[in-house]
Amino acid sequence: MNNDTLIPYIGVVTDIRIDTPDVKTFRVEAPEGGKLFEHMPGQCAMLSIPGVGEAMFSITSSPTNKEFMEFSIKKCGCLTEWLHAMEVGQMITVRGPYGNAFPVETELKGKDLLFIAGGIGLAPLRSVINYVRDKRENYGDIQVIYGSRSKDDLVDYQEILNEWMTDDGVEVNLTIDNAQEGWDGHVGFVPNYVKELDPSINKTVLICGPPIMIKFTLAGLKELGFKETQVYTTMELRMKCGVGKCGRCNIGNKYVCKDGPVFRFDQLGELPDEY
């Protein structure tokens, strides 16, 4: 019998990095080493601890990383609590990759890119950012606007400081919600910061974050002159199968797990407002 997508692979957690007080990044490899499967930036995988539950997480490592996959996971429910309690060497089950991806090889090619992320929303974008950094010649300018509640809540802060900020042609703008000691950067919410920075409207925008942030940022972008066709986002709803059959993650007739999670805002605008 063929392998069924509902039957998962085994993955071994080979490294756990504490990013913020409630976000950890897990490195997952196949038991014999190497990656479990190839993916494209923006795609997701179902992680599970048998007996606890299964949930969809975006793959945060870039496909250009050929050794392992990474998942940045925020503690917010039953399964994630268990995942956070894991130690290195723990096996988990993984299946995927699921969903579409950011059109990095088609529509985004040759474009100036603007990434806007809030909080854990950086996780799915990190895959794209690192992908385009590794294939620098294919893309124009890169700008990242990233905000979080506080300095401690900035996911992948070390990577941002040491790698992204030191790259040529990558502009990183960080902001936190409230002023705090040891922070001399920008203070304020992401939507306002985007307006302050007034990015060039030739850029293609990739945005991910809490729904409320997306809502206001999108409004701000429109004020600046951006069109909906220029803005991509990635969605999340409750999922069980990951292949558009279990019937719960639909927005209108589109399944987030299969037709998404990446949507362009003009596509999203045609769907009913139920997410």
Add this chain to the structure above:
Amino acid sequence: MQKAMIERAKQLLDDGTVKRVIGWKRGEFAYDITPAVFETADELDKDFVFDDFTAANVSKYLVKESSKEGKVLAFLKPCDTYSLNQLTKEHRVDRGNIYVIGIPGGPKLDIEKIKAKGITGITGIRNENYTLKIETIYGEETMPFYEAVLDKCASCKSKKHVTYDELMGEEGDILESNRFDMVEKLENMTSQERYDFWRSELSKCIRCNACRNVCPACTCENCVFDNPKSGIDNKAPADSFEENMFHIIRAFHVAGRCTDCGECSRVCPQHIPLHLLNRKFIKDINSFYGEYQAGADTTSKAPLNEYTTDDCEASIVHERGVE
């Protein structure tokens, strides 16, 4: 009766006593009636219905309706008033926001019993002197009215309204019912026979939760069977054990609070006699702790919230009845 009800409802809407009316709405066929809320006289004229098929107990909807602004008029049959009383006692409804008109009770009809006779293609049903004249696309059929009566009405416990603001028609009495007959029959079987009986019944269960969701006593915000943290949440009986467990817990949770309105059995798509489980608890409570009718009043303590120091011991179960 239907006409008088519509007239009275219109008056109460008109003089501002109530803002909404909860009752029953006509369907596609002669029998598929939906509980509905009416807000205008036009809606009442168009769709309000009260006939032999308006069996649905609307009291559970009052949990939601009575929390809205403005009074709601509810037409309640005797059995429904018990449910409302129980809900009032448990502070699940705002009784002050409900205007209850007591209306005569059943016996109501069970369309499934008519269909079980092989009568199909039904386009109209008339009751002529307690003979049902059923028009079908295959010609007219007849059957005695009492053969099509709902089980819950066939063993009616009371025709008395226990709470109302106004009464339409005559007040009835509490009846001497035969409602424990089947429970007793089962009690007198052997343990193996009982087991076989319930296996054949409960194995039909599709876990649609209709019995739970229709039950006026089941008003938890989050049911233990839906709560992933309870450890027993499930959506399908993956094993015969889970069929038993669901129905034991469902019945146990309403033990002492179940007014025996019979809705659970009425809505079961698989015709499982679920009311027998509830009645078993009622019968046991009556015999162990004294006669108790849930919903008869709004002040008494439920039997499981109470005790006396000389209650019988659990071993009584081992000492009586058939092994």
Add this chain to the structure above:
Amino acid sequence: MQVNDNKDFQPLIVAFCCNWCSYAGADLSGTNRLNYPTNVKIIRVPCSCRVNPMFILRAFQRGADGVILCGCHPGDCHYTSGNYFTRRRMTLLFSMLDFLGIERDRTRVEWVSAAEGAKFAATMNEFTEAVRKLGPNRRLEDLRCRKQ
């Protein structure tokens, strides 16, 4: 009727014991070196009233062949009235299980005080023997959990 003593059958007995009386009673039977079967697995609960019907059912689901609930004697509850509620609740539950055709000897409530070590041991011996005679729990088991 077929006589079957199920002599080789080792039933799994789950005993819910209240912290204040029965658990201490079990302890006492141990310190007094009284024997009771190793089939009995004790689960300590703060009060017999803590045991809700689901506990009993889930014990059966997970492979118990008999479930016994021990608490303080009526009137002696550490929380004054817990065991009175237990009594009503378990009476109704056991009656329901009996009604569903589950063998009634698989369930029991027994009042055991902290001083009744001997009663605890005797009760467990007797109950285990009764369940052994009944054989494995087949009417209220979850096949998925059956021991191979």
Add this chain to the structure above:
Amino acid sequence: MLKVSKSKLNELFDAIAAKQTLYLPVDRNDGASEYKKYESGMTMSKALNTVRSAKDFFFPQTENLVDFKMEGKNIEVIDVRKESEDFVIFGVRACDARSFTILDKVFLSDPVDSFYKNRRDHGTVVTMACTRPAETCFCKTFGIDPTVPEGDCACFDDGENIFFLAHNDKGQKFVDSISSLLEEGDARKLADVQEQARAVMERLPLAKLSTENFGGDKLNEYFNSDKWAGLSESCLGCGTCTFVCPTCQCYDIKDFNTGKGIKRYRCWDSCMYSDFTKMAHGNPRLTQLERFRQRFMHKLVYFPANNNGEFGCVGCGRCLSKCPISMNIVKVMKALEDK
């Protein structure tokens, strides 16, 4: 046309059951009918339809997907799939037969669901033409002719004989396997019976129901309709409609700890349930209105949008007779159309 006399039906069933498992709709003591594994002597139900649909055979209410053995930090994945045995479902009605092609569109589209496909490959669907449709029937609305049902092999009852018509290779194989019991028969009377049934179809109360106002292009119009509040008002949020529905295919995946390991199983789920889309941080379908809307939008709009206009309903009428509050797809269609 090949036929068998109705008096010899049991011989036929015995012959089928000797070779493979046979499932047959039989009457229960409460007047309803259900599919049962055939045992010698059983008689086929005369009822129009079973309470539960025939989808159970290919998409059972619960099924084990995979087992896990957990030991310390290690997990072992145990593939529990087994090749299904051959089986025959006899007496499937035209509506249920069509439901399989709808389920196929979901489960056999990429990536193929091997659990479903396994059963589908091994199951032979033998349908039975309808002669006495009920008032709740509206399969005609979805282009189904109940007098000539689909399936691998169709059967027709002319009152005295059962005629067999194979629709495909699997059906032909089935007919061949019982050919020793069949004989060539005169189907003239059958044509009359079919004609009568078609005439009845025209007179059914729901004969005029049409799908012309539904389909993928109505997405936002119907989604934003103000009718949903009234329609969903008395919905109990139970799963009766979804569980008796032959085309409802939503499922949940859950884990069960047996004490020896973890069983991951899938079971039917209902979009009518409050926890269907509930996540750790919220629920996009908070009230019964949204859940109710989802079910009917899925059948009447989303499904045709994704499947070349095919609707996710076959008009079997089960939800019409089983809904505790008698709210159903027909009432929804009529209300939405009524501008």
